[in-house]
Amino acid sequence: GRELVVAIDGPSGSGKSSVSKEVARRFGLAYLDTGAMYRALTWWCLDRGVDLADADAVVEAARTFPLAQGTDPDRELVLVGGTDVAVEIRGARVTGAVSAVATNPAARAVLVARQQELIADSGRRIVAEGRDITTVVAPDAEARILLTADERARMARRGLQNGGVEDAAQLRAEVVGRDAKDSTVVNFTEAADGVVTIDSSDLTVEQTVQAVLDAVVRAA
């Protein structure tokens, strides 16, 4: 088919991942979860005892860590050195440390280059989601979307994802703290020129998917 890169950015809890996967399925596109790459690199650094405050060591890890990542929206695959880390990279340990890796500009440059390779490898038929896809990774995407949600909706979704058992204040501190750290290096709260903002606060997942599908059809 013809080239169709769909770039989707947004904060944590905006519903990006489920929506992006479903949009990929509906259009028959590949799916790239760039957050999983930052998480996998963080997992590797923690596993190897790489000091996250040592900027050069983290960059070296970014260059050399043996990541194999799938791009099938129906089958999440994140292997680091043959170890399946898909579940572990969503845990509290990696989530609490990932911003330290993501705020390293040279490590970002290495991961951005890999992401651009994966987009090229897809034949430019892919939905890529993260924080800087519309602005840095694929500013030339056929469709560029910023998916937002107000804090109340984002907390509710995070709570659901964590089984609804987590202490609300702690959850809030965690999500707000991570977004605040991430915001120091990437702007994912304001839409860049040509980027369509979709506010999912009062939408169901299906309604959000529909809004994104409409925006893609209009843009592409």
Ligand code: C5P
């Ligand atoms: O999207 P997710 O919550 O899995 O992303 C995990 C972390 O990876 C973010 O908190 C951020 O630090 C980093 N990230 C990033 N740029 C991206 C995607 C994720 O800095 N494009």
